Amino acid sequence: MRNRSVRWLVLALTLLSLILTACGTQPAAQPTAAPAAEPTTAPAAPAEEFTFGMVLVGPINDGGWNQAHYEGAQYVVEKVPGVKFIYIDKVNPADRPNVKVEQAIEELIGQGAKLIITNSAEFADGTNIAAAAHPDVFFIHASGDKVLTGEAPPNVRNLMGRMEYGKMIAGCAAALTTEAGKLAYLGPLIDPETRRLVNSTYLGARYCWETYRGRPASELAFKVTWIGFWFNIPGVTLDPTKVANDFINEGYDVILSGIDTTEGIVEANKATQAGKRVFAVPYDFEGACAQGEAVCLGVPYFNWGPDYKRLVELARAGKWEPAWEWTGPNWSNINDPDTSMIGFVKGPALSAENAAKLDEFIAKLADGSLNLFTGPLFYQDGTVFVPEGQVADDKTIWYTQQLLAGIEGQSAP
């Protein structure tokens, strides 16, 4: 977790619409108060129940993005006494054609929610509309940036995890393992977020390919195919199951997932059972390896719980202020459930030898000796992303314009 004073400084700067200073690697974790909240000795103070609600774009049990958010909310309920959690999931035009985000939010507020979390970039406009209509309710738009751009009402905060690190680790694990030297990325839709995550994966993969495998970057194939949405919508998106099988048939032997659901690992597992050797790196949810233990190299995941707990307490205490937050891992232990927003669980398919190398890689990221967003870095069309000798700042990374040179796939629609 990032140092609080740095975060507030960052906030102040963004609100003045100044360019963010590069935070690079974060200092050691801020000591979040140990969750020794004795619920048994509940004094009269938190007598009033605090209800918070969540609008999720997909189902709460998708084994990915949405499940991670749901579990984050469950964490809050567990750790904070007197808190009630309600939610509406599957709020998307395919599952609920006549339900708009504003409507779902309205229902949650009708049930007494005082704080609303919306969990998709797609929900930005709806969240802002609802927030403007309910100035007395607090909103967290996860993964959004409307606070940064100044388009959000004052009761809205943005929260996102620095998954770039998780993806670098994922890319490294893939590059350490691939036999064919061919990595495939199952991409959702194309936007700055998904581009920067693909780029991070590629940077991690390229580094470990060159450093630990001793091979030149030109021998590493890295391809991304975008399905068009965060998950499969039959007849509208590409079918991720089919895309994953295309990867396998084209000889890619590690499938890295960037979508909310688990088709990548499921298909890799099937192919492996059928005699091929295909590995997978799922995404988003700590438990995602369960969909195919034998092929899982590990999973970069979000741990929303601690930040949601902090923000729920902030809202309850009435100390809410607008903020755009981008929380990194707790580098002293990226898998600490109480402090680290971003984690990486190694999977059973990662060999012990490669696991050791991966740990070394993580240690370099942690102590700041390695920053993969160091120039020179080039976009696909040859333009400069980060000039030689410079390090990309947060805003440059957040608003990544294109995929990096070396990646095969569409940068823009």
Add this chain to the structure above:
Amino acid sequence: MAVTYSLPRMDGMRTDRLKLAASLTRPMLALVAAFALTTLALLSTGVSPLEAYRLVLFGAFSTPVRLSDMIMLAAPLLLCAVGLSITFAGGLYNLGVEGQMIAGAIAAMVPLRLWPDWPPLLLWLLAGLSGAAGGALWALLIGALRQYANVSEIFAGLGMNFLASGLALYMVLGPWRRQTSASLSGTDLLPRDLWLPTIDRLRLAPAAPLIALLALAVVWWALTKTRWGLEVRAVGLNPAAAGRLGVAAARRMAETLAACGALAGIAGMLQVVAVHHALIPNISSGIGLLGLLVALLARADPRWLLPIAVAFASFTVGSIQLPLTLGIDSAIAGVLQGALVLFALVARARVR
């Protein structure tokens, strides 16, 4: 639907009353059967059917916001159902209504994106005309396929629906995509002053239901009070016979399709300027097909269109609360709507 049976009297009214009784018994039976089936589905999920019905039937009326959400859904629904009652009168099954709605929405976007600086009133008018023209054109293609290629309007309509969805997807991901991203969530929101005037707190754009009611009145009048309506109904009953009586049957059929398409197109326009304020891939949201159910249930009788459209819209809006309060899927509204139509059709078929 309170029905009182009266003893048959030995006068001229007798047969009429029997007819009325008979015509109401069948819907009543269908209603009972539909609720029985839905109750069965609810019981299988283990929730209290009474509680679920309370939400589905009356949930939409519990708060002003829900009520206005219902109205904003009922408006395009009524437009589609009204349009479909024209094609039904002409004996056509216009399953392409969904695509006509999408085509209308896309067409309505054109002036809004080309000249966003023009006065809003003019733009809304243009969007409405353009939407109606887009929907009508889409429907006329079906008519042409039917007339000249001998393709059933049902299959032509379904095909055109796919084509329209594809076109909407293409526009959202292609020419009209957001800056820097391609997302299926839709185009950028329209500038605020191009939204149809909306009561913010309620999300209610009063013009939408007014347009729908106006359409209902005009179509009712045209179908029942004009020679054109008479001819359309004659064509619907028997095109060959109507043709022998000097009615231009093919022309009338094309006109009904165009009229239905235009109304569906206006519904699509409302989805853009009054509901979503953007073009989204699923801009029709199944409202066209729901309108088909409304028209089927109303037997294209204009008197029933409004109440049934309002009822169906309430089911849909009311059911949004189901997952939240009872933990069951809101699809139960669809079960109820589908069962109602199914049993209504069965009841009618049995009498024939």
